[in-house]
Amino acid sequence: MAATVRAKGYAHWDGRPVDRRFPWWPITRMGIQLAFRKKRFKLAFAMSFAPAFVFLAGLYISERLEDFQAFFRGSDRLLNITPDYFKIYLTNDSLHFLIVLVLAFAGAGLVADDLKHNSLQLYFARPLRKKDYLLGKMSVVAFFVLIVTALPGLVLLLFKLVFAGSFKFFLDYPWLPLSILGYAALLTVFFAFYILLLSSLSKNSRYVTILVFMTFFFSSILHGILYGIFRLPALALVSIPANLQQTGASLFGQKLPHAFPAVWSFLVLAAACAVSGLVINRKIRSVEVVK
Amino acid sequence: MSAVIRAENLSKWYGNVLGLSEVTLEIENGVTGLLGPNGAGKSTFMKLVTGQMKPNIGSVTVGGRRAWNDPALFAKIGFCPEPDAFYEDVTGWEFLTGLLRLQGFCRAEAAERAARALDIVDLAKDKDRLIRGYSRGMRQRVKFAQAIAHDPEIIVLDEPLSGLDPLSKRKLIKLIKDFRSEGRTVLVSSHVLPEIEALTSRIVLIHQGKILAQGDIPYVRELIEAHPHVISIRSSDPRRLAAGFIGDAAVRKLTFDPDGKTLVIETHKRDAFFGRLTGAVLEAGVLVDEITSPDDNLQAVFDYLVGK
Numbered sequence: 001m002a003a004t005v006r007a008k009g010y011a012h013w014d015g016r017p018v019d020r021r022f023p024w025w026p027i028t029r030m031g032i033q034l035a036f037r038k039k040r041f042k043l044a045f046a047m048s049f050a051p052a053f054v055f056l057a058g059l060y061i062s063e064r065l066e067d068f069q070a071f072f073r074g075s076d077r078l079l080n081i082t083p084d085y086f087k088i089y090l091t092n093d094s095l096h097f098l099i100v101l102v103l104a105f106a107g108a109g110l111v112a113d114d115l116k117h118n119s120l121q122l123y124f125a126r127p128l129r130k131k132d133y134l135l136g137k138m139s140v141v142a143f144f145v146l147i148v149t150a151l152p153g154l155v156l157l158l159f160k161l162v163f164a165g166s167f168k169f170f171l172d173y174p175w176l177p178l179s180i181l182g183y184a185a186l187l188t189v190f191f192a193f194y195i196l197l198l199s200s201l202s203k204n205s206r207y208v209t210i211l212v213f214m215t216f217f218f219s220s221i222l223h224g225i226l227y228g229i230f231r232l233p234a235l236a237l238v239s240i241p242a243n244l245q246q247t248g249a250s251l252f253g254q255k256l257p258h259a260f261p262a263v264w265s266f267l268v269l270a271a272a273c274a275v276s277g278l279v280i281n282r283k284i285r286s287v288e289v290v291k
Numbered sequence: 292m293s294a295v296i297r298a299e300n301l302s303k304w305y306g307n308v309l310g311l312s313e314v315t316l317e318i319e320n321g322v323t324g325l326l327g328p329n330g331a332g333k334s335t336f337m338k339l340v341t342g343q344m345k346p347n348i349g350s351v352t353v354g355g356r357r358a359w360n361d362p363a364l365f366a367k368i369g370f371c372p373e374p375d376a377f378y379e380d381v382t383g384w385e386f387l388t389g390l391l392r393l394q395g396f397c398r399a400e401a402a403e404r405a406a407r408a409l410d411i412v413d414l415a416k417d418k419d420r421l422i423r424g425y426s427r428g429m430r431q432r433v434k435f436a437q438a439i440a441h442d443p444e445i446i447v448l449d450e451p452l453s454g455l456d457p458l459s460k461r462k463l464i465k466l467i468k469d470f471r472s473e474g475r476t477v478l479v480s481s482h483v484l485p486e487i488e489a490l491t492s493r494i495v496l497i498h499q500g501k502i503l504a505q506g507d508i509p510y511v512r513e514l515i516e517a518h519p520h521v522i523s524i525r526s527s528d529p530r531r532l533a534a535g536f537i538g539d540a541a542v543r544k545l546t547f548d549p550d551g552k553t554l555v556i557e558t559h560k561r562d563a564f565f566g567r568l569t570g571a572v573l574e575a576g577v578l579v580d581e582i583t584s585p586d587d588n589l590q591a592v593f594d595y596l597v598g599k
Contacts, residue, residue, distance in 0.1 A: 119378065122377070125342075127362040
């Protein structure tokens with residue numbers, strides 16, 4: 001066919017398209033750019049670093065307790081920095097809330113807006129597979145989750161070494177960076193599926209924003225109600241934050257907050273991701289379907 | 292000439308709704324018009340050609356390659372969908388460069404191509420405005436620009452002229468005709484007949500998911516033997532002119548308009564009739580003011596074929 005076209009005099013572009021190792025990157029880039037155009041997002045994003053600064057201050061104070069004795073009398077145990085300190089940073093409810101807040105603004109429209117604006121057909125009229133599209137969208141979520149978890153987590157660890165002036169802490173817990181990265185990766189994978197699932201359920205990103213909050217916190221409320229009735233620790237499996245905390249504690253080698261094996265929470269989260277993947281795959285179609 | 296787009300026994304349905312039924316079709320280089328009313332199956336056919344949907348039965352190939360699930364092929368295809376299909380919160384420039392980056396062009400090349408495409412559709416001045424603020428015509432033009440920005444060999448345009456002002460429409464028509472001379476294959480759909488007529492004489496008539504007819508407009512017209520051509524001749528003495536055609540086997544019916552100055556002739560053999568017309572006018576010695584063939588347009592052909 002190309003020969004026919006050339007014979008007709010049509011001048012092809014002589015260059016070569018760039019190596020498409022990451023064909024999804026333009027989608028990610030656009031998703032991140034669009035998020036930063038929202039004022040509410042910018043506020044939420046800035047707020048999401050607040051816990052990191054608080055924990056950074058904690059690190060500083062822990063190394064100079066004698067300077068702050070007047071303020072922190074009796075707080076030696078609290079400011080005794082162990083891997084638990086990093087676990088608390090990454091699994092505390094306030095950080096989870098801020099992650100959900102950031103993703104509600106940055107991720108609600110990821111698929112919903114494409115469905116609303118019929119953009120899928122433009123994506124899929126290009127040399128792009130569905131998996132590239134999904135990877136591009138998931139990478140937006142990954143970017144924001146990692147930037148408020150892995151990045152501050154590792155920076156905190158670095159500052160701990162700087163404030164201590166030695167590598168002793170790192171040598172005592174050499175696996176800690178892997179725990180930070182592992183838990184951040186788990187959050188990334190879970191939230192990527194979670195946000196994309198909800199975003200693919202509606203064309204209205206505002207509804208999706210509400211859904212993101214509702215499902216996350218309703219699962220906790222449901223856990224509270226069920227636990228109040230049945231008093232079974234395993235009921236924490238219905239709660240998203242509880243499962244994240246359980247897996248987090250396991251990855252940091254700390255005491256589990258709920259009295260059941262952490263592997264159950266891993267399985268629940270994996271199952272949630274698998275079901276989300278199936279639904280997303282079904283919902284992402286290149287064109288509208290008349291039924 | 293070999294077909295660029297080839298559909299064989301192509302069928303597609305959405306649940307219980309039939310989108311396309313057993314379509315076998317070959318489309319060659321140049322501009323081909325896909326004509327049919329809303330819901331006829333034009334968009335379905337285009338989405339199958341651009342690999343957006345998988346056929347339920349049959350196959351569609353573009354340049355010898357199956358269109359479904361072949362992303363590499365999509366680099367050669369430019370698709371302008373009918374409905375608006377873009378983020379409102381990006382500028383025309385961002386929209387185009389973003390899509391060009393998805394095509395695999397580097398940043399500089401994407402920028403150059405976006406600038407060129409926006410210039411072609413007269414949106415260079417408005418490139419930094421949010422699409423949210425674009426008028427309907429501008430949206431249509433930026434949509435068209437994204438379809439041509441990567442210089443595709445095959446351009447599929449779903450109702451590209453709708454919403455355009457006359458000037459933009461004329462420019463786009465010229466552009467599409469230029470594509471033909473460049474050797475590209477353009478498949479363009481419309482339910483507005485004059486638009487298709489302005490673009491090409493090679494048409495595919497589609498209705499209720501089936502291909503009713505395919506070919507040049509006169510060829511399609513000849514298919515309809517049951518529906519003769521109607522030719523109106525406004526002259527100084529229509530009755531004398533009519534006398535010359537009484538015994539003509541090509542003429543099926545002669546009538547006069549109420550104004551008394553127009554002879555309306557129905558014929559099954561259009562070419563034969565026109566071959567005789569000049570001689571008949573001279574023989575009758577009448578002055579002819581106007582010869583029109585109101586039947587010789589797509590609307591008439593389409594009406595006949597769908598049985599209106």
